[in-house]
Amino acid sequence: LNFKVVDYCRYVDDIRLVITAPKLTKEFTLKTLTEQVAKAANVFIRSKKLNLRINTAKTKVIPYRGKPKGISSQVNEQQGSLSGPLGPEQLDNLISELETLLVLSTAESTDQDTCEHNHTHKRNKLADIERSTFDVREDTLRRFAANKLASALKLKRHFTSREVNEQGNPIAGEWDYLQERIARRLIAVWSKDPALVLLLKKGLELFPSPKLLEPVLEQFETVKQRQDEKQTAIMNYCLAEIFRHSATVIHKKDPQAIPAQADVNSYFEVLQNKAASLLLLGEEAFNE
Numbered sequence: 457l458n459f460k461v462v463d464y465c466r467y468v469d470d471i472r473l474v475i476t477a478p479k480l481t482k483e484f485t486l487k488t489l490t491e492q493v494a495k496a497a498n499v500f501i502r503s504k505k506l507n508l509r510i511n512t513a514k515t516k517v518i519p520y521r522g523k524p525k526g527i528s529s530q531v532n533e534q535q536g537s538l539s540g541p542l543g544p545e546q547l548d549n550l551i552s553e554l555e556t557l558l559v560l561s562t563a564e565s566t567d568q569d570t571c572e573h574n575h576t577h578k579r580n581k582l583a584d585i586e587r588s589t590f591d592v593r594e595d596t597l598r599r600f601a602a603n604k605l606a607s608a609l610k611l612k613r614h615f616t617s618r619e620v621n622e623q624g625n626p627i628a629g630e631w632d633y634l635q636e637r638i639a640r641r642l643i644a645v646w647s648k649d650p651a652l653v654l655l656l657k658k659g660l661e662l663f664p665s666p667k668l669l670e671p672v673l674e675q676f677e678t679v680k681q682r683q684d685e686k687q688t689a690i691m692n693y694c695l696a697e698i699f700r701h702s703a704t705v706i707h708k709k710d711p712q713a714i715p716a717q718a719d720v721n722s723y724f725e726v727l728q729n730k731a732a733s734l735l736l737l738g739e740e741a742f743n744e
Contacts, residue, residue: 459493473497490517544615551608555638558601558645595652602642602658609635609662613713625716632715639663643672650690657701663715664706664723672698673730702727 463474475493480486494515501508542550609631616631626632642659646652660668679691702724714720 459496486517490515493517542611544612547608547612547615551605551612551634551638554601554605554608555641558598558605558641595649598645598649598652599654602655605638605642606658606662609638610713618716626712628716632717635715636663636665636717639668643668647675650694653694653697656694657697657705660698660723661701661706661709663718664702664709664720665718666722666726669698669723669726673726699727699731 459475459477461473461475463472465472473493477489477493478484480489494510497510497515501510612631612634616629618626618629618632620626639659639662642655642662646655646659650656656672660672676691676695679687682688706720707724709720711720
């Protein structure tokens with residue numbers, strides 16, 4: 457058979473060979489190529505007296521179909537989309553793509569962590585049939601998605617009108633609930649990687665409500681009770697960022713850019729109570 461080995465990789469008793477071979481035809485099928493490769497490999501091994509044998513039943517030949525398209529190309533496309541004028545439908549598509557990108561990076565990272573921490577876990581091979589090529593760091597990808605989601609939602613607000621009640625207050629509609637849902641998703645992703653504090657801040661900025669703030673503060677108290685120095689330091693940093701972002705960004709935010717059901721006044725009331733309790737604890741510690 458006229459083929460040439462151009463790359464070789466071995467892991468324990470598995471060997472991967474990259475070869476050049478004749479094009480597949482009706483007569484020269486993938487099965488024939490597999491058998492010929494296994495036969496040629498056995499001849500080579502015998503000539504080197506390696507005392508090994510190729511298992512034909514476990515030999516598989518996969519045609520090379522070029523380099524998979526990396527996530528970076530998708531990121532560049534989305535970056536370009538936001539730099540130009542977009543209509544309502546285009547914005548909806550972009551928001552869906554960005555949200556998928558956020559979830560995709562989380563799912564891939566979770567799968568990888570599972571495999572690293574549980575050596576008995578075997579990944580479903582069907583999941584590898586079509587798999588994204590992550591040529592961008594997952595944390596970078598999540599930050600990108602969070603920032604662009606906030607920008608896209610801001611643009612979408614310009615195409616959205618809201619009804620008002622008898623008191624003149626806005627009534628929550630499709631845009632309001634969309635922004636709340638994405639805010640919740642950002643905070644859920646942050647909860648799995650607290651170092652991504654940007655996602656926490658963006659989530660609270662998109663939907664400043666006690667419904668999101670109170671569970672976060674409750675979790676901080678849970679972390680504090682663990683008396684873990686590293687976790688406590690991360691918690692204190694996240695809490696400081698919440699205070700700073702709320703005072704410098706959320707406090708100045710246009711009310712029309714906040715979902716009608718958010719209740720921003722109660723959000724700041726909860727935050728002020730938290731600040732007061734921290735100051736009281738600090739004063740008591742100082743007096744002691």
